[in-house]
Amino acid sequence: MGRSPHxxxxxxxxxxxLAVAQQAMEFTDVSHLxxxxxxxxxxxxxxxxxxxxxxxxxPQIILLDEPTAALDPSHQLKIMxxxxxxxxxxxxxxxxxxxDLNLAATYGDxxxxxKDGKIERTGTPKEVLTEDxxxxxYSCSLFVDKNPITDQPRVNLIPEH
Numbered sequence: 222m223g224r225s226p227h228x229x230x231x232x233x234x235x236x237x238x239l240a241v242a243q244q245a246m247e248f249t250d251v252s253h254l255x256x257x258x259x260x261x262x263x264x265x266x267x268x269x270x271x272x273x274x275x276x277x278x279x280p281q282i283i284l285l286d287e288p289t290a291a292l293d294p295s296h297q298l299k300i301m302x303x304x305x306x307x308x309x310x311x312x313x314x315x316x317x318x319x320x321d322l323n324l325a326a327t328y329g330d331x332x333x334x335x336k337d338g339k340i341e342r343t344g345t346p347k348e349v350l351t352e353d354x355x356x357x358x359y360s361c362s363l364f365v366d367k368n369p370i371t372d373q374p375r376v377n378l379i380p381e382h
Contacts, residue, residue, distance in 0.1 A: 238277075245276040248311075249303055265296025272303060276311075283307065285317040289324060297321075301328045326350050326373040334358055350374035 246252040249269040254262055259270065268288055275283055285304070289297040301324055307313045319325050325332055326346040334341040334349050336358045342349045352365040355376060362379035 242277050245273040249273040265292050268300055282314040287318055322350060322376040327371050346373050
């Protein structure tokens with residue numbers, strides 16, 4: 222399905238199209254799922270299959286809306302590592318919407334923080350994810366420290382009790 226934009230109205234996939242699809246499946250580690258339907262795979266596998274379909278289009282930019290929402294930590298990590306590989310190995314620009322500030326800090330080069338549809342702040346994770354900025358933007362108590370592994374900001378919720 223990802224090769225549709227490269228085919229004519231009634232054209233069938235050729236050898237090159239199948240090779241591109243195979244490479245995309247290998248890149249996203251979903252080759253073993255090629256004969257299964259989407260309703261037979263997990264949420265994390267489904268996300269990787271959808272990303273493989275997008276890669277088949279050979280884009281310069283991929284836009285993702287909450288690609289890790291409702292995924293367990295293992296699948297979140299696989300998706301985000303995949304996005305990192307797309308940027309570094311395939312030279313694809315990745316633009317991603319996420320409410321997970323810690324994933325954004327870990328994987329994002331540049332962040333854009335929105336509030337009520339307006340830009341609050343843009344910059345590196347260290348410039349955007351400050352305690353003052355986030356407390357103001359989200360109107361709740363947050364504590365920001367440094368992730369000891371990545372050296373990026375780490376956002377922690379502060380419960381009322």
